[in-house]
Amino acid sequence: MTNQNKVVNLPTATVAPITNVAMCSAAMTRAIERSGHLPGMVTLYGPSGWGKSTAAGYTANKLHCYYVECKSSWTRKALLIAILKEMGIQPAKTLYEMTDQVSEQLVLSGRPLIIDEMDHIVDKKATEIVRDIYEGSHAAILLVGEEQLPSKLKAWERFHGRMLEWIPAQPASIDDASHLARLYCGGVEISTDLLAKVHELSHGSVRRIAVNLDMIRAEAGKAGWMGVDLATWGTRAFYTGEAPKRRV
Amino acid sequence: MAATKTKRKPVHIATSQRYPEGSQIMWGAIRLLRTFTLHDIEGKTRINKSTIRTYVLGLESAGYLERQRPVKAQGRYQKTHWNLVNDTGVDAPRVTRDGKPVTQGRRREQMWRTMRILGEFTIPDLAINASTEEHPVNEGDVKHYCMYLTRAGYLQIVTPGKPGNRPGTGTRQRYRMLKTRYTGPQPPMIQRVHQVFDPNLGVVVWPKGGDA
Numbered sequence: 001m002t003n004q005n006k007v008v009n010l011p012t013a014t015v016a017p018i019t020n021v022a023m024c025s026a027a028m029t030r031a032i033e034r035s036g037h038l039p040g041m042v043t044l045y046g047p048s049g050w051g052k053s054t055a056a057g058y059t060a061n062k063l064h065c066y067y068v069e070c071k072s073s074w075t076r077k078a079l080l081i082a083i084l085k086e087m088g089i090q091p092a093k094t095l096y097e098m099t100d101q102v103s104e105q106l107v108l109s110g111r112p113l114i115i116d117e118m119d120h121i122v123d124k125k126a127t128e129i130v131r132d133i134y135e136g137s138h139a140a141i142l143l144v145g146e147e148q149l150p151s152k153l154k155a156w157e158r159f160h161g162r163m164l165e166w167i168p169a170q171p172a173s174i175d176d177a178s179h180l181a182r183l184y185c186g187g188v189e190i191s192t193d194l195l196a197k198v199h200e201l202s203h204g205s206v207r208r209i210a211v212n213l214d215m216i217r218a219e220a221g222k223a224g225w226m227g228v229d230l231a232t233w234g235t236r237a238f239y240t241g242e243a244p245k246r247r248v
Numbered sequence: 249m250a251a252t253k254t255k256r257k258p259v260h261i262a263t264s265q266r267y268p269e270g271s272q273i274m275w276g277a278i279r280l281l282r283t284f285t286l287h288d289i290e291g292k293t294r295i296n297k298s299t300i301r302t303y304v305l306g307l308e309s310a311g312y313l314e315r316q317r318p319v320k321a322q323g324r325y326q327k328t329h330w331n332l333v334n335d336t337g338v339d340a341p342r343v344t345r346d347g348k349p350v351t352q353g354r355r356r357e358q359m360w361r362t363m364r365i366l367g368e369f370t371i372p373d374l375a376i377n378a379s380t381e382e383h384p385v386n387e388g389d390v391k392h393y394c395m396y397l398t399r400a401g402y403l404q405i406v407t408p409g410k411p412g413n414r415p416g417t418g419t420r421q422r423y424r425m426l427k428t429r430y431t432g433p434q435p436p437m438i439q440r441v442h443q444v445f446d447p448n449l450g451v452v453v454w455p456k457g458g459d460a
Contacts, residue, residue, distance in 0.1 A: 015377060060361055088339065109336050218419075
């Protein structure tokens, strides 16, 4: 392996080059800079562990967004209060006043809104509030949720027409894996065959790749390896996210 | 003796006194009045007039305010009026006296936001996830900030870190952000006097019963 993986103290070590992160922040930039007649909502959806929240987090930092993460118990009021708290505004008493407060702040500040774990509230009336906020502000809004989110949103009228882009999260590529190795295992060279193995066993999950890489880094530290390949790693276990098999 | 320059007060005093200070207060008054003179803002906020002038001139250069044409009455120019032309919402724009945007504090803001998104993290996790190209966050920053936030009860240590017998062999400390302790969008501040001040609540949160 060349020493391209051995980048210590990279001046700007960010998650930006990871596929999903790059797609997400680019789509939000387009939503912010769109011309007036285009809709402004973006949906990012995909299985858990594929780096959606990482993408949302980077986008929030990069584009200075308001970020809320939904919980399954949330009502319309809970959603509005959470957004207002994120904006640092004292919530008014009624739902429609709060909706107006949120819309006004979005319009004035020009900052986008990110709603993570949207699938928790997609079956509830809180979804209407999201639409009301969009109608009231025409701000760029990013909805993040699980694989079923687009089909669940279909149940709500007038949602599909307001969507600028649907972004299906992509499984982690081998390039993503090598970028993650650069971020998390600076100082330890990981050979291509080991990286390929990690990538294969992780089934596209950025989270699992990160966990495996961290295990490799820790193991390398203990054993004093400068570089690791598949042979050095041997029969040590990988993290696959599956429940342990019973051996009787 | 020459008059000593009045220094900026520590934030926990500036925000809790009878007439609080700071650009947020001035911006609030500007948004309320829309058209105003320096004197009007002074009357509303009781902040030192030259402080107000510095901020207003900065806002004018940055294009948030517009100066009205000077009016002459009874042979002399009247007080200058400004109009609010670019209202950006509740958060006071942060500008220098010549109207350049202030980006100081963005890293802390990014760390504070990312902690909440990650939930559980180690120091390198947070440094990587909170970094952007414009405002990279280094691990030293993160460590320092996490140490104070843990003391102040925002973070909990899930697995304590352990040093190893050789460099790179230890265990990394894992932190968890307590979701109920997310008090608002503004990151808690570490003051020079080594206190943690939460600007969302307006109180000193560490040490308990500190200098508030």
